[in-house]
Every structure is written in structure tokens, then in C-alpha cells.
Amino acid sequence: MKYVVAFGKFWWNFIVGDDWVAAVMIIAAIGITALVAAGGIASWWVMPLAVLLVLVVSLRRATASG
Amino acid sequence: MTSGVFLVLSAFLASAVEGIEALTIVLASGVARGWRSSLTGVAAALVVLAAIVAALGPALTVIPLNALRVVVGGLLLTFGLQWLRKAILRASGFKATKDEDAAYAKEVAEAKTAEHVERGGVDWYGFTLSFKGVLLEGLEVAFIVLTFGSAQGSIPLAALGAGAAILLVAGVGFAVRAPLARVSENTIKFAVGVLLTTFGIFWSTEGAGGSWPGSDAAIFGVLAFVLAVSFGLVAVLKRRRREMLVTAGARA
Numbered sequence: 001m002k003y004v005v006a007f008g009k010f011w012w013n014f015i016v017g018d019d020w021v022a023a024v025m026i027i028a029a030i031g032i033t034a035l036v037a038a039g040g041i042a043s044w045w046v047m048p049l050a051v052l053l054v055l056v057v058s059l060r061r062a063t064a065s066g
Numbered sequence: 067m068t069s070g071v072f073l074v075l076s077a078f079l080a081s082a083v084e085g086i087e088a089l090t091i092v093l094a095s096g097v098a099r100g101w102r103s104s105l106t107g108v109a110a111a112l113v114v115l116a117a118i119v120a121a122l123g124p125a126l127t128v129i130p131l132n133a134l135r136v137v138v139g140g141l142l143l144t145f146g147l148q149w150l151r152k153a154i155l156r157a158s159g160f161k162a163t164k165d166e167d168a169a170y171a172k173e174v175a176e177a178k179t180a181e182h183v184e185r186g187g188v189d190w191y192g193f194t195l196s197f198k199g200v201l202l203e204g205l206e207v208a209f210i211v212l213t214f215g216s217a218q219g220s221i222p223l224a225a226l227g228a229g230a231a232i233l234l235v236a237g238v239g240f241a242v243r244a245p246l247a248r249v250s251e252n253t254i255k256f257a258v259g260v261l262l263t264t265f266g267i268f269w270s271t272e273g274a275g276g277s278w279p280g281s282d283a284a285i286f287g288v289l290a291f292v293l294a295v296s297f298g299l300v301a302v303l304k305r306r307r308r309e310m311l312v313t314a315g316a317r318a
Contacts, residue, residue: 014205019148051147
């Protein structure tokens with residue numbers, strides 16, 4: 001059991017890291033891209049915009065305390 | 067051709083960073099606990115890693131390309147943005163830069179004080195330290211090679227970049243028998259973060275059903291965008307840090 005938990009923690013830290021909000025925002029952005037594309041509208045701009053937003057939010061959170 | 071170069075370069079840089087971190091641990095283990103135990107740990111970890119890559123590599127190739135690209139793109143984005151975020155924080159002074167010399171000294175000190183338990187002529191602590199270091203850093207390399215390679219349709223090309231980086235780091239490490247402290251890890255991490263984020267944006271959009279104006283050539287536009295955003299944020303945070311230091315100085 002200890003090894004399963006350690007294995008899970010490794011992958012969580014590896015992929016999600018210390019800012020889960022960023023991961024949630026990325027998943028949401030992919031969903032929006034799929035919806036926009038399914039509607040027949042150009043969707044290439046969604047992910048770059050999302051990345052800009054994620055970085056700003058994430059860095060603001062990280063530097064809030066100095 | 068363009069994406070092939072990007073693929074090799076990304077795998078090379080990402081693997082070099084992980085290789086430098088693994089090398090620090092292996093050297094500390096070898097110096098403090100003996101080279102036989104340390105190198106046995108490295109060999110055992112490489113066998114496990116080869117088994118993982120051999121098992122997962124072919125499995126990834128049977129997944130439909132769009133599904134693979136959306137998953138890989140998403141993973142690369144969450145993973146790449148972590149690197150980029152940390153690199154931006156380090157470049158702007160909000161986070162201390164990593165010191166491989168200090169990390170090495172800490173590992174050696176810990177390894178020297180650990181209890182000596184010998185199994186089959188191998189010091190268990192030295193073996194485990196090397197094994198864990200190479201396996202954990204190696205898993206990250208394997209992840210990058212498999213995801214990059216499969217989404218781009220060429221695992222061998224990604225493996226070529228990663229293999230070259232590991233050979234270079236191991237060769238230089240063996241030659242100097244010291245941690246590669248002179249390599250600016252933050253600069254490489256910044257570059258890798260930018261590349262992973264660029265690939266992540268590109269593939270997740272294609273995987274989700276979107277298409278890029280200019281097709282594959284759009285990757286240069288995405289790269290330019292990510293670079294501009296990253297340098298812009300470093301500049302903003304540097305200014306903010308200076309203002310915070312001035313304010314703190316005025317209060318003192």
C-alpha cells in the first residue's frame with residue numbers, strides 16, 4: 001500500500017505539481033477548444049490565450065507572499 | 067522536418083536536465099558509499115526503465131493519433147508550465163536558483179552518515195540511493211521520449227535526442243567526476259519549459275479538433291508567442307521584485 005501511495009504521489013507531483021489550479025485551467029481550455037472547433041469556428045487561439053492566463057494566475061499566486 | 071528538429075532538441079534538453087540531477091546523486095553515492103554499489107544501482111534502474119519503455123512504447127502507438135495528441139498535449143502543458151513557471155520565478159529572483167554543488171555536498175554528507183548494511187557484497191544504501199535517483203529522473207526522461215515520440219509519430223527520433231543527452235552528461239560527469247555545476251540548469255529548464263509548452267499548445271489544439279493557420283509552420287508562431295509571454299512576465303516580475311525590495315528597505 002505504501003508503494004502504491006508513493007507511486008501515485010510521484011505521478012501527481014510530476015504532472016500536476018504544486019499548482020493544481022493550473023492543471024484544471026488547462027483541462028477546461030482543452031474542453032473549450034473542442035467545443036469551439038465542433039461549432040465550426042476557428043479554435044486555434046483558445047490554447048495560447050489559456051496559457052497566458054494560466055501563467056499570469058499561477059505566478060500571481062506564487063508571488064503573492066513575496 | 068521542422069517538427070523533427072524540435073522533437074530531437076526538446077528531448078535532448080529535457081533529458082540533459084534530468085541527467086544532470088541523476089548524475090549528482092550517482093556521484094554522491096559513489097564517492098560516499100563506493101562505486102560498485104552506486105553503479106550496480108544505476109544498472110538495475112536502467113533495466114527497470116528499459117522494461118517500462120518496452121512495455122509502454124508499443125501500447126501508445128495503437129491509440130488513435132488525435133486522442134493521443136489531446137492527452138499528450140494536455141500532459142505536456144501541465145508539465146511544461148510547471149518548468150516554465152519555476153524558471154520565470156528563478157529568473158526574476160522570486161525563487162533561488164538550484165545549486166548542484168550544494169545538492170551534491172548535502173547528498174554526500176547524508177550518505178556518509180547512513181548505516182552500512184551489506185547484501186551480496188553490495189552496500190545497500192549506496193545501491194538504493196543510485197537506483198532511486200536514476201529510476202525517478204529516468205522515468206521523467208522515458209515519459210518525455212514516449213509522449214513526444216508517439217504524438218509526433220517517431221519514438222526513435224525522441225530517443226535519439228534523449229540518448230545523446232544522457233551520453234553527453236554521463237561522459238562529462240565521468241570525465242570530471244564532479245557535479246555539473248557550471249551548466250546553467252535554470253537556462254536549460256527555461257528552454258525546456260518553453261518547448262514543452264509550445265508542443266503542448268500545438269498538439270492539444272489539434273487533438274481537440276482545431277487546426278492551425280499555416281499547418282505545421284504555425285509551431286514557430288506558437289514558439290514566438292510563448293517566448294514573448296515568458297520574457298514579458300520575467301520583466302514584469304523583476305520590476306515587481308525591485309519595488310518590493312525598495313518598500314521593504316524603506317520600512318527597515
